[in-house]
Amino acid sequence: MKHIKVINLGELNKVEGKGCGECQTSCQSACKTSCTVGNQKCENTEQ
């Protein structure tokens, strides 16, 4: 494409098999006030 460059093809709305709940709780990672989820890691390596 000439006008639009794909930086990331997201699959956030494909949720099958997701939601295992093993990922880290946001506030544990560093900030303790203004937690964000986008910067956390997924721990579900089987997916």
Place this chain on the structure above:
Amino acid sequence: MIHKYELNGYYILLDINSGSVFEIDKATYELLDYYPDKTKACENLKGKYDLADLDEAWIEIENLKNQGILFSEDIALEEDLMRDHDIKAMCLHVSHDCNMRCGYCFASEGSFEGEKVLMDIETGKEAIDFLIKNSGKRKHLEIDFFGGEPLMNFEVVKSLVEYARERELETEKVFRFTMTTNGLLLNEDIIEYLDENMANVVLSIDGRKETNDNMRKTINNEGTYKYIIDKIKRMSEKRGSKDHYIRGTFTKNNLDFSKDVLDLANQGFPSISVEPVVATPDNDYALTGEDILDLEKEYENLAVEYLNYNKQGDKFNFFHFNIDLHGGPCAYKRVSGCGAGTDYVAVTPTGEIYPCHQFVGKEDFILGDLEKGILNQNLRKDFEKVNLTDKKACRDCWAKYYCGGGCFANAYNFNNDISVPYDIGCKLEKKRIECAIMIQVAKQNR
């Protein structure tokens, strides 16, 4: 839902439901203002851009839409998975006492408005048992040793780590420990211990000496910088590439906080998290509406500097600019947010259970205690309910799947309602997300 913005010379387009990210040209950027009305778009933009170009860009937009990665469908989540909340993380307040007197401390000198008290071993063990018992199928459990200043109760920390390791063997759970410390009591033995036993170490210092000393004081009202900087450096060196964060706070007194972040980076600290103070407007250091434009600009400056440092090989990592566009957590996690009161609880030295460390001391928010367990089920349900899909402000917010719905404690402190997000927090969060994504776009352009 889409969101588009211009930052550092890049035009960026986000598709919110799929998480797709695009870099677009200016013509496409402007066309999108009119989408789906092509006639009106061409009419208004034909003097500015070549019609053939507009036509091409329009087709590209349509193609992405047809592929389901632009204007994509809403995320359909299973209700029961959203409500499946065993506890997996605990903030263990091993010390409600502190050896510093920081001006902005939400814990009132470590005591959280209560008595100064240290957790005893028995209470700590009960807390660990409680976590295991309430963790259901979850394997990875997290404990953050917190305070006050947790190193004032270091012997108990060591015993509790040992106890949890014993219980791991019989329960097949895996514990991950974090310590959040002001650094004052660090010595070689403690540094070695923390390095060996903690999955993450969070070290508090605010940045430049004058910034730090303005707020972070000793009991005798002296600046703490000279007492902590070498110890924190030593801890950081010992950690090397293992997880640790330098954690600072900025206030109205240092709206130019990017200088504090860069000062920490210049000192060689690899991972830095400098966060806005949480304070109500009656405090003279509180952030207020009139600071927002300056602060947004400051994040933008920091993002540009961050890229410069990266280019020169002086990489450092700024917590809120971390973003994994390809991986990152699944939609369930993004919807449930910080997990306070559901996946996450805080336990005080006397065994009371609160939704998170920021609520400790607010009596209306006591969930229960270690002896009797969770007593206030209604409160727990309130926390479970305020996920992204239930909050009006969040539902229509483009940043929702990056943010997760903001901090309940901030919402409560400012709006007296855990389901109404704190506006200044939202504005800053959105700017941080825009910066984090711009950084990824810029990196792909290199």
